[in-house]
Amino acid sequence: MISKGEFERSACVMVNSNDQMDVEGINTVNGDDWGIYRQLFNEMPCAYALHEIIMGENNVPCDYRFLDVNPAFENIVGLSRDEVVGKSALEIFPHIGSCWVERFGKIALTGQSAQFDNYSLKDGVAHKVKAFCPVPGNFAVTFSDLAESKCMTGIMQKQYQYPFSNMTGAQFLHYVFKVINNVPSLESGFLQVVKMVSSGMQYPSIACSRIIFDDLVFLSDNFEISQCKYVADILVDGVVHGRIEVYYTEELPDVVNGPFLKEEVDLVDCISDYLGRFVERMLVAKDLSIFKTISDKANYGIAVLDMKGTLLYLNEAFATMHGYSLEDVLGGHFLMFYNEEQVPRLKYLRDKVLDEGHFKQECVWHMRKNGSIFPAMLDSHVIFEGDNMPSHLSVMLHDISESKKAEDTLKRAKALEDAANCSKSEFLANVSHELRTPLNSIIGFSEILLDGRCGTLNDVQQKYLQNVFQNGNNLSEIINDILEVSMIEAGKVEASFEKFSIIPVIVEIKDSIMHSLLKKGVSFSYDVDPELPLINADKAKFKHIIYNLLSNAIKFSSEGGSVDIEAKILGWMVHIIIRDDGIGIPKEQLPHLYDTFYQGDGSTKRLYSGTGLGLGLTKKLVSLHEGQMWVESEQGKGTTVHVMLPI
Incomplete structure (x- = not known):
């Protein structure tokens, strides 16, 4: 007898509806449902036979043996199951040619399928045959009498309006399976099944049915709830998402003693299982459609x-x-x-x-x-x-061809830039060193003469020497700034962090700029949060930052103006604000403030002296502390500089 496994493996056979039945998908059934599908196998209108190939010399197929046949085979061929099972084809049909043994042997050994219309087991009768390989070494055939096809077509057309008439339970289940595997959507599948259950199961006790799935509800015709019902859950990926309900017109007979009820309960359970698999298939199809759309685009x-x-x-x-x-x-x-x-x-x-x-x-x-x-x-x-x-x-x-090219281009440009910066820094360092040597002599000897150690100077000499000394110091500061900028850009400057209070530093800087304040009559004030903790910074560089910003504020303040500095805590940083009420900065110049040697007035007749290094150097010193700096200004209304440094 054909086993469940062999029948499941032969489930790929597809035959048209007017002569052979569709057994595709039978391998989704297991357990107690096998009995129903054995019944379906026995009631198939098409003949089914399972064989194994017999190998001869040189391992070449020489015959084949019958392993199992269904009742339709017995009716069409005219031989009973007992007359063929276990016997070879040449024993039963000696007129079978060797070409058929060779053809079926190829199917059994290679797994290829075949279809032909001229295969005959009885003289004068042709059959439409599909042959396939359910397991290696075996082959199965399904066939029907071609002479009956037209007759069957007419019968099926007559039964089209009443597709469920005279159906057994297995045939009805097969029909349901076929319907839900050919609908375009979940909704249409549920709607067709719910109507088929009450009208097609051919049990007088069934009045109506209902399918509930998530928030969707589908009702059969003439739906009316009664107390007697049977419910089967619809599982999707092992989770209950809905149920199918079958309502009865009379009290339910005892399930054990009512075989007809047991059969319909089994059928409802199978339908609910089909519906769950149907939903899974539709969801997979939807996911695949989404994936394909995304993938294609x-x-x-x-x-x-x-x-x-x-x-x-x-x-x-x-x-x-x-x-x-x-x-x-x-x-x-x-x-x-x-x-x-x-x-x-x-x-x-x-x-x-x-x-x-x-x-x-x-x-x-x-x-x-x-x-x-x-x-x-x-x-x-x-x-x-x-x-x-x-x-x-x-x-x-x-x-990443294009991005790789861009990356390589950027690397080359960066290398060239680094080389240029290195050359510039070396040049500035060398020039500064060469300037510093004679400049130190000029400043030193000017100071000696001003001290009167080489004799008394008259007023004119004193004035001229004072100018030489002052301008020498200014030039020395410029050279020091140039050297510091070049060293920072070359990555040769490191910060030496220490904890200190900023109030003494501000007072010290105030004393050093007092001469400039008094000369222009600029008032100065500071407001430091008394709760401000010690900050962790390079003290010398912090002084340089504050000194540069205050010097700039005084330089660009008007006569009698004001400059103030404020310091407060802002999160984990100290926020320092320096304000002046001077000439301000035009909006279009703000983006260039930190450019090296940039000046708002680049002419030789400018009112305010300077090299354009101050703000650029200050910004670099702030960045060295992992801080932030920005400027707010409006022409004619003064400037505010913000500095944020980690505490």
């Missing part, structure tokens, strides 16, 4: 491989970036996109994705159809089966 490559590296799916972008068409590469091996030098890298990435389940942003060189190579960024994930076993790999591929 993506501008990066997407591919799916089996665990051996065979390409099962890839989008147009993946094929195009390698110079292939989809037909060229589907079914090929993933290594076709790499030259031999990349194979060790690929093996490493394969081991990595299997160990960790994924990898991201791995750079690999890919090879096009014409042999040229290009850089690509690779992402990959393992796809697991239901038993948590790896079954496939997904691959996402980005062609």
